[in-house]
Amino acid sequence: MVLDLRIDKNKEEPAYFQIYEQIRNLITSGALKGESKLPSIRSLSSALGVNTITVVTAYNMLEKDRFVYKRQGSGTFVISRGEDLLLNSEQPMYFEPGELDMENEYDDDYIDFSISAPDPKLFSVKDFRQVMNEVLEEDGARAFMYQRSVGYTPLRNALVDYAREYGINCCAEDIYVVSGAQQGIDIIAKALVKSGDCVFVELPTYSGALAAFKSRGAKLVEVPLNDDGPGIKELERLVRLFKPVLFYAMPNFHNPTGSIYSVRKKKYMLLLAKKYDFRILEDDYSGDLNYTDSKLLPIKAYDNNDRVIYLKSFSKIFMPGFRLAYMAIPEDIRRKAADAKIASDISTSGLMQRILCKYIEKGILEKHVTYLRKEFSVRYLEMVRAIKKTIRGAKFFEPKGGLNLWINLPDEVNSQELYENCREKKVIFSPGTFYFNDEKGQGYMRMSFAATNIDEIWEGLSIIGNEAEKLKHKY
Amino acid sequence: MVLDLRIDKNKEEPAYFQIYEQIRNLITSGALKGESKLPSIRSLSSALGVNTITVVTAYNMLEKDRFVYKRQGSGTFVISRGEDLLLNSEQPMYFEPGELDMENEYDDDYIDFSISAPDPKLFSVKDFRQVMNEVLEEDGARAFMYQRSVGYTPLRNALVDYAREYGINCCAEDIYVVSGAQQGIDIIAKALVKSGDCVFVELPTYSGALAAFKSRGAKLVEVPLNDDGPGIKELERLVRLFKPVLFYAMPNFHNPTGSIYSVRKKKYMLLLAKKYDFRILEDDYSGDLNYTDSKLLPIKAYDNNDRVIYLKSFSKIFMPGFRLAYMAIPEDIRRKAADAKIASDISTSGLMQRILCKYIEKGILEKHVTYLRKEFSVRYLEMVRAIKKTIRGAKFFEPKGGLNLWINLPDEVNSQELYENCREKKVIFSPGTFYFNDEKGQGYMRMSFAATNIDEIWEGLSIIGNEAEKLKHKY
Numbered sequence: 001m002v003l004d005l006r007i008d009k010n011k012e013e014p015a016y017f018q019i020y021e022q023i024r025n026l027i028t029s030g031a032l033k034g035e036s037k038l039p040s041i042r043s044l045s046s047a048l049g050v051n052t053i054t055v056v057t058a059y060n061m062l063e064k065d066r067f068v069y070k071r072q073g074s075g076t077f078v079i080s081r082g083e084d085l086l087l088n089s090e091q092p093m094y095f096e097p098g099e100l101d102m103e104n105e106y107d108d109d110y111i112d113f114s115i116s117a118p119d120p121k122l123f124s125v126k127d128f129r130q131v132m133n134e135v136l137e138e139d140g141a142r143a144f145m146y147q148r149s150v151g152y153t154p155l156r157n158a159l160v161d162y163a164r165e166y167g168i169n170c171c172a173e174d175i176y177v178v179s180g181a182q183q184g185i186d187i188i189a190k191a192l193v194k195s196g197d198c199v200f201v202e203l204p205t206y207s208g209a210l211a212a213f214k215s216r217g218a219k220l221v222e223v224p225l226n227d228d229g230p231g232i233k234e235l236e237r238l239v240r241l242f243k244p245v246l247f248y249a250m251p252n253f254h255n256p257t258g259s260i261y262s263v264r265k266k267k268y269m270l271l272l273a274k275k276y277d278f279r280i281l282e283d284d285y286s287g288d289l290n291y292t293d294s295k296l297l298p299i300k301a302y303d304n305n306d307r308v309i310y311l312k313s314f315s316k317i318f319m320p321g322f323r324l325a326y327m328a329i330p331e332d333i334r335r336k337a338a339d340a341k342i343a344s345d346i347s348t349s350g351l352m353q354r355i356l357c358k359y360i361e362k363g364i365l366e367k368h369v370t371y372l373r374k375e376f377s378v379r380y381l382e383m384v385r386a387i388k389k390t391i392r393g394a395k396f397f398e399p400k401g402g403l404n405l406w407i408n409l410p411d412e413v414n415s416q417e418l419y420e421n422c423r424e425k426k427v428i429f430s431p432g433t434f435y436f437n438d439e440k441g442q443g444y445m446r447m448s449f450a451a452t453n454i455d456e457i458w459e460g461l462s463i464i465g466n467e468a469e470k471l472k473h474k475y
Numbered sequence: 476m477v478l479d480l481r482i483d484k485n486k487e488e489p490a491y492f493q494i495y496e497q498i499r500n501l502i503t504s505g506a507l508k509g510e511s512k513l514p515s516i517r518s519l520s521s522a523l524g525v526n527t528i529t530v531v532t533a534y535n536m537l538e539k540d541r542f543v544y545k546r547q548g549s550g551t552f553v554i555s556r557g558e559d560l561l562l563n564s565e566q567p568m569y570f571e572p573g574e575l576d577m578e579n580e581y582d583d584d585y586i587d588f589s590i591s592a593p594d595p596k597l598f599s600v601k602d603f604r605q606v607m608n609e610v611l612e613e614d615g616a617r618a619f620m621y622q623r624s625v626g627y628t629p630l631r632n633a634l635v636d637y638a639r640e641y642g643i644n645c646c647a648e649d650i651y652v653v654s655g656a657q658q659g660i661d662i663i664a665k666a667l668v669k670s671g672d673c674v675f676v677e678l679p680t681y682s683g684a685l686a687a688f689k690s691r692g693a694k695l696v697e698v699p700l701n702d703d704g705p706g707i708k709e710l711e712r713l714v715r716l717f718k719p720v721l722f723y724a725m726p727n728f729h730n731p732t733g734s735i736y737s738v739r740k741k742k743y744m745l746l747l748a749k750k751y752d753f754r755i756l757e758d759d760y761s762g763d764l765n766y767t768d769s770k771l772l773p774i775k776a777y778d779n780n781d782r783v784i785y786l787k788s789f790s791k792i793f794m795p796g797f798r799l800a801y802m803a804i805p806e807d808i809r810r811k812a813a814d815a816k817i818a819s820d821i822s823t824s825g826l827m828q829r830i831l832c833k834y835i836e837k838g839i840l841e842k843h844v845t846y847l848r849k850e851f852s853v854r855y856l857e858m859v860r861a862i863k864k865t866i867r868g869a870k871f872f873e874p875k876g877g878l879n880l881w882i883n884l885p886d887e888v889n890s891q892e893l894y895e896n897c898r899e900k901k902v903i904f905s906p907g908t909f910y911f912n913d914e915k916g917q918g919y920m921r922m923s924f925a926a927t928n929i930d931e932i933w934e935g936l937s938i939i940g941n942e943a944e945k946l947k948h949k950y
Contacts, residue, residue, distance in 0.1 A: 014528050016489075057489050120616030129611060136604060141595030144796030179654060179798070183820040190690050195670045211818035215665050321619030321825045323654070343686035344819065345658040349827070350796045 003032075003039060007048050015050050019058035027067050027078055038068060038076040066198065066219060069241060079241055111460035113429035116255070116403045116448040117320045122375060127364055128355070135354045143351045149342045151177030151326070152353035158360040159326050166288065167301030168310060170328045176337060179348045181285060181313035181325040185248070186212045188281050188309055190340035191333060192246055193218045200238070200247040200278075202230070204435030204444075206255050209248050209283070223247075225254065227397050229261035232268055244278045251299050252287035253402025256435055256446040260399060266299045273307040279333075280308045286316045288369060290401040291377035306330035314356065316403060316450070317369050322352050376403065379449040379457065386457050387447065390465030403450040408443060412472045415445045421467045427460045478507075478514055482523050490525050494533035502542050502553055513543060513551040541673065541694060544716060554716055586935035588904035591730070591878045591923040592795045597850060602839055603830070610829045618826045624817045626652030626801070627828035633835040634801050641763065642776030643785060645803045651812060654823045656760060656788035656800040660723070661687045663756050663784055665815035666808060667721055668693045675713070675722040677705070679910030679919075681730050681758070684723050698722075700729065702872050704736035707743055719753045726774050727762035728877025731910055731921040735874060741774045748782040754808075755783045761791050763844060765876040766852035781805035789831065791878060791925070792844050797827050851878065854924040854932065861932050862922065865940030878925040883918060887947040890920045896942045902935045 005022045007015050026032040038044075041059065045052045059076055062068045068076050135143055150156070156175040163170055178184045185208070193199060195217030201210060203222035213220055221242050223230045229251065247269070251261035261269070273280050284298050300310035310328040318324065329337050341347075359365040383405060387394055393410030409415055415431040422428065432444025449457060480497045482490050501507040513519075516534065520527045534551050537543045543551050610618055625631070631650040638645055653659045660683065668674060670692030676685060678697035688695055696717050698705045704726065722744070726736035736744070748755050759773045775785035785803040793799065804812050816822075834840040858880060862869055868885030884890055890906040897903065907919025924932060 014491075014532050053489050115621070117621055120620055123616040123619060125611055125615050129608075132607070133604075136600055140600050141598040141794065144598060144794035145595060146590070146592055146790075146795045179820050182818070186819050195692060208817065208821065211814065215815065215818050217670060315621075319616065319619035320621045320821075323820060323822075323824045339686065340690065342683065343657070343690050344661050345654050345798060346683065346795075347798075349798045349824065352824070 003044070005044075005048060007050060014054075015048075016054045016057035016061070019044075019048070019050075019055060020061045023058070023062060024065070024067055032078050034078055036078045037074075038078070040075060064196075066242060109426055111427045111456045111463075112451055113427070113447045113449070113460060115451045117315055117450055118317075118372060119451045119453065120319070121453075122372060123319050124368075127359075127368075131355050131358045131362070131364065134358060135351070139354065143354050145350060147347040147350040147353065149347045150338055151175065151348065152350055152357065155353045155357040155360075158357050162360055163310075163312075163326075163328060166284075167297040168328055173334070174328045174331070176327045176329055176334075176341065177348050177353055178325050178327060178341065179345060180315060180320070180323040181283060181311055182208050182212070183323075183344060184311040184313075184325050184327050185209050185281065185283070186215075187337055187340040187344055188246070188311075188327075189213050189216045189218070190343065191336040192279060197246075198242045198244045200242070200244045202249060202254065204256060204432070204441075205248070206250070206283070207434060213248070225257060225259050227257075227259045229259065229265035229269075232265065236272060239272055239276045239278070243276065246279050246281055247273070248281045248283065249299070250283045250285060252284060252296050253289065253399050253404075255285060255402075256404055256430065256432075256444075257406040258397055258399030258402055258404055260296065260401075261299070263297075263302075266297075267302055269299060270303055270305065270307055274305050278307075279330075281311060282308050283311050283313075285313045286402045288317060289373055289376055289403060291373065291380055292400050296401070300328060306332065309333070317372060318356070318359070318365065322356065324348065324352055324356055376449070379452070379454065382454050382457050383447065383449045383461075386461040390461040391468050392465070394468075403448050405447045405449075407445045407447055409445060409468070410472065411443070413468045414442045414471065416442060418445070418464070418467055418471060421470070422464055425463050425467070427463045429464070478519070480519075480523060482525060489529075490523075491529045491532035491536070494519075494523070494525075494530060495536045498533065498537060499540070499542055507553050509553055511553045512549075513553070515550060539671070541717060584901055586902045586931045586938075587926055588902070588922045588924070588935060590926045592790055592925055593792075593847060594926045594928065595794070596928075597847060598794050599843075602834075602843075606830050606833045606837070606839065609833060610826070614829060618829050620825060622822040622825040622828065624822045625813055626650065626823065627825055627832065630828045630832040630835075633832050637835055638785075638787075638801075638803060641759075642772040643803055648809070649803050649806070651802045651804055651809075651816065652823050652828055653800050653802060653816065654820060655790060655795070655798040656758060656786055657683050657687070658798075658819060659786040659788075659800050659802050660684050660756065660758070661690075662812055662815040662819055663721070663786075663802075664688050664691045664693070665818065666811040667754060672721075673717045673719045675717070675719045675753075677724060677729065679731060679907070679916070680723070681725070682909060684758070688723070700732060700734050702732075702734045704734065704740035704744075707740065711747060714747055714751045714753070718751065721754050721756055722748070723756045723758065724774070725758045725760060727759060727771050728764065728874050728879075730760060730877075731879055731905065731907075731919075732881040733872055733874030733877055733879055735771065735876075736774070738772075738777075741772075742777055744774060745778055745780065745782055749780050753782075754805075756786060757783050758786050758788075760788045761877040763792060764848055764851055764878060766848065766855055767875045771876070775803060781807065784808070792847060793831070793834070793840065797831065799823065799827055799831055851924065854927070854929065857929050857932050858922065858924045858936075861936040865936040866943050867940070869943075878923050880922045880924075882920045882922055884920060884943070885947065886918070888943045889917045889946065891917060892946060893920070893939070893942055896945070897939055900938050900942070902938045904939070 005019060007018055011018060041052050041055045045055045063070060066079060069079055070076050155177060156172045159175045160170060160172050178187060189212045193213060193216040197218050198221060199213045199218040200221050200223050203224050221238060223235060223238060251266055253260060269280060280299060282299050287296060287298055290296050298310060300308040311325060313325040314322060384398060395408040396405050416433050419431040430446040432441035435441055452460060480494060482493055486493060516527050516530045520530045538545060541554060544554055545551050630652060631647045634650045635645060635647050653662060664687045668688060668691040672693050673696060674688045674693040675696050675698050678699050696713060698710060698713060726741055728735060744755060755774060757774050762771060762773055765771050773785060775783040786800060788800040789797060859873060862882065870883040871880050891908050894906040905921040907916035910916055927935065
């Protein structure tokens with residue numbers, strides 16, 4: 001093939017950079033399609049009247065930046081779908097309005113389907129007060145001192161047993177306590193991701209994770225999800241092309257889609273991670289909120305090769321205000337993760353860690369999770385019924401667990417517009433545009449039932465249903 | 476001058492890279508001294524038989540990596556002292572043993588001069604319990620929900636008045652609440668420092684800050700400190716050479732040296748920051764622990780050009796277990812800092828923020844700080860007396876504030892050796908080796924009196940004094 005490239009000798013940039021830049025622009029503008037073959041080094045250098053080394057340098061830069069790849073013996077090719085998959089790191093971030101920028105004060109007026117943290121009414125302040133008093137009686141002001149950065153030892157011990165309940169076998173040294181799951185993601189990004197490294201994320205995914213990886217200068221590749229996880233063939237192709245260092249995944253009750261990786265895909269992920277030498281950061285934010293009798297294990301439970309960093313938030317089953325999560329970390333990256341934790345905030349509140357420890361040791365947490373599971377399962381069923389009844393034409397996967405439903409809206413209804421109209425009526429949810437970087441998000445909404453009771457579910461959804469109907473007839 | 480460089484055409488690396496690498500090696504090995512002039516582009520390209528653009532590219536890379544600088548009209552020069560000042564980012568980090576990796580459980584046996592957080596005995600659990608109960612009565616479980624990432628609004632309002640007491644005029648929108656000062660440093664590093672950017676730090680300095688900047692891939696330049704701040708001429712020279720984006724400083728009761736920037740130097744820092752367009756991250760970890768009657772203002776109080784990000788920890792005057800600090804942030808970087816906070820941990824515990832808010836509003840914090848100041852000033856004086864009496868030949872600056880003394884040990888006493896011998900006798904402190912990357916640290920120790928009472932000060936120091944004498948007579 002012939003490319004229309006020019007070298008301008010009056011320009012300050014060296015020739016190799018001019019070549020790199022022009023080819024890159026052809027790729028990003030779409031003029032050069034995926035899998036097209038670039039001219040051979042010899043032919044391009046003679047066409048441009050430059051040294052072959054100049055062209056080699058330009059091609060190497062393109063390869064390093066993952067615009068092209070080399071096929072042994074057959075030349076250099078444009079990476080296909082690179083335009084769709086590589087997230088632009090300059091793009092502004094969108095955060096879920098409910099979780100990330102909410103002040104409780106003005107909250108009560110709204111029916112809020114955006115926040116996926118438990119209804120405060122489900123949390124017993126009495127239990128908390130009692131546990132807190134016990135901690136203060138035992139440890140006094142010592143509870144307010146600095147802690148070991150990896151966590152309060154008795155809590156780490158308690159978490160070993162806790163993790164075993166979910167199929168995870170580890171020792172206390174594997175367990176790190178962190179100040180919430182977002183910090184866990186940030187710490188792993190610091191420990192494993194250097195500028196220019198490639199990180200795989202699910203499409204769509206949790207925007208807070210994207211923020212942490214982008215902040216490290218990572219290149220993000222989005223992996224489309226089916227109801228049972230990513231397509232296997234496509235995933236392996238992408239892994240081969242992009243050589244990720246990390247795959248950030250929510251295999252059980254994925255946020256926002258609710259999808260659940262099949263056991264086969266969970267095991268396949270582990271195989272790939274071993275074969276292509278990357279890690280999986282498994283964000284198990286709500287795998288314990290399973291409303292069926294069938295067992296659902298995290299990928300970590302199948303991991304025999306230290307591929308998985310397991311991350312478990314307590315924000316969904318305890319309360320987010322504690323800012324507590326834990327990680328089970330493979331031995332060879334413990335040191336790096338510990339350094340990253342120290343650089344992040346030295347240590348997590350010793351008081352909060354002591355409180356969680358007592359909740360676990362006394363069995364209060366287990367009872368609380370059982371209570372939440374029952375309460376949420378009722379809300380889940382009611383939510384499914386209410387959506388079917390009120391939003392005509394909506395399609396959605398029924399995960400039978402977690403805290404969200406991911407609604408594919410009827411074609412005529414734009415989720416951003418629906419969001420704005422409903423907000424005026426004091427009903428809010430998360431429009432799909434918070435999860436996609438392009439117009440795909442306009443067809444989706446995430447509905448959480450964590451902070452809404454049954455009356456609110458029906459009241460809120462009848463308003464949403466009405467507004468959706470109005471939009472259908474607007475045009 | 477003539478350089479003995481060679482281009483090997485059989486090598487895979489392009490010529491410009493070979494030139495870059497060889498000159499870099501000459502500089503780092505010391506063969507090319509600071510301020511030596513590199514050959515002109517024309518002469519080097521003809522000597523090597525390469526295009527001038529090749530040499531230009533190599534020189535540009537050297538400049539970008541801060542090995543050389545260009546002087547308008549006179550050529551390219553090696554940056555002097557680069558070898559001494561640029562910290563090697565591969566170097567392992569050293570953390571203060573007391574603060575960063577301590578478990579309270581085994582703490583009581585030791586007399587601990589390493590920890591610079593207040594003695595838990597000085598903290599009233601009764602006050603805390605009362606404030607906590609008031610918060611729970613007013614807000615119930617709502618106190619455990621997510622917060623706005625920039626902070627709990629009533630606390631931000633209270634902090635505006637609080638900051639004014641220390642000469643800082645700002646509005647609530649300038650105030651961000653963070654989970655401890657370490658997180659504040661990490662957030663500013665995320666917001667302002669890209670890989671390869673240059674950050675100035677004091678020599679010696681707080682190792683947690685180095686960890687945060689290194690994690691961003693920053694190039695660190697160490698600025699030597701006198702008792703009244705950095706040398707002005709030397710500082711401007713370094714600023715011109717390295718073009719920092721940020722200067723991390725502790726101008727009042729510096730950690731570990733206790734030095735205090737003079738007002739003249741505080742103002743000069745602001746002038747430089749304006750002239751050369753960098754920011755100052757002012758870590759005011761203990762400026763409020765001033766044991767004299769003379770007023771001591773932070774740099775921020777003199778800042779009329781939005782140069783200073785002010786960071787105030789509550790770990791030294793409240794308790795570290797709360798994990799609370801606040802920042803006063805110039806308007807133009809608020810957005811970046813807010814994004815970095817979200818990516819770090821979404822928000823700081825709403826419960827802890829409410830508690831601090833009540834402590835401030837009810838005047839309990841002010842009373843507590845007054846009490847601590849009195850208590851610490853007694854310990855300070857006792858510590859000064861005890862050191863003079865027990866460690867013969869020790870020299871130290873008397874800051875009349877803060878929580879530490881920085882002791883220059885007699886020549887025959889190696890601080891690392893002293894540390895190990897004292898540790899066996901259950902007395903610990905921070906050897907100077909935690910603050911320097913080279914042997915300089917062996918002559919110093921940091922002695923904190925925050926967590927030791929008067930009896931412990933005398934008992935601990937008599938042990939340290941004895942061990943120091945033994946070391947003097949060992950050789």
